[in-house]
Amino acid sequence: MAIDKSMNVLIVDDYKTMLRIIRNLLKQIEFNNVEEATDGADALSKLRSGHFGLVISDWNMAPMTGLQLLQEVRADAKLKNTPFIMVTAESKTENVVAAKQAGVSNYIVKPFNAETLKGKIEMVLGHA
Numbered sequence: 001m002a003i004d005k006s007m008n009v010l011i012v013d014d015y016k017t018m019l020r021i022i023r024n025l026l027k028q029i030e031f032n033n034v035e036e037a038t039d040g041a042d043a044l045s046k047l048r049s050g051h052f053g054l055v056i057s058d059w060n061m062a063p064m065t066g067l068q069l070l071q072e073v074r075a076d077a078k079l080k081n082t083p084f085i086m087v088t089a090e091s092k093t094e095n096v097v098a099a100k101q102a103g104v105s106n107y108i109v110k111p112f113n114a115e116t117l118k119g120k121i122e123m124v125l126g127h128a
Contacts (some may be wrong), residue, residue, distance in 0.1 A: 003125045007053030008033045012043040012069065013087070014061040022056060022087070028114040029121070040064025044072055047079050054121065059088035059095065067102060074103040083124045087112075 009031050011022045019036045026034050035050070037043035041064050043057065055073065059066040066086055073079045083105045088095060091109045099107055105124040108116060 003122065004053065005030045006033060007031075008035060008051060009054045009056065010035050010037060010043060010046060010050075010052045012037045012040065012055065012057035012061070012066065014038050014058065018058065018087075022117075025112075025114045025117050029118040031121075040066070040069035040072070043069055047073065047082070048076070052082060054125065055082055055084045057084065057086060059086055059090070059099075067098060070099065070102045070104055085120055085124060 009026060011019055011026070011034060013019050013022070016038075019038075023034050023036070035046060035052075037046050039061055040057075043055070046052075047055070057066040057069055066088070070084055070086065073082055073084060084103070085106045085108060086099050086104045087108045087110060089110045096107055106120045108120055
């Protein structure tokens with residue numbers, strides 16, 4: 001199945017530099033409809049008012065973490081099937097397990113490049 005690169009992608013990170021890096025990586029792999037949110041609450045309101053084909057969220061954010069955002073998305077009937085990739089600097093097994101239990105679509109450990117991101121997106125959207 002061909003991936004629709006014109007879909008809206010929401011990237012969520014409380015660190016502006018990381019938002020810019022992920023946006024640039026997405027642009028390299030030809031995803032140009034990218035919106036940003038700087039925390040989980042902002043992301044939730046954007047998700048509920050728009051239509052996104054993919055969420056890429058950082059784990060470590062305040063006041064709502066990426067895991068809490070994922071749990072909210074999965075609990076929302078309208079959003080629960082939205083592909084969700086979690087980005088984290090930590091590769092702790094318990095974090096991966098918690099994210100999997102919460103219904104994460106895939107997981108990326110920082111640092112990563114465009115090729116890694118592309119591979120993860122293909123894995124997620126190929127099964128969506």
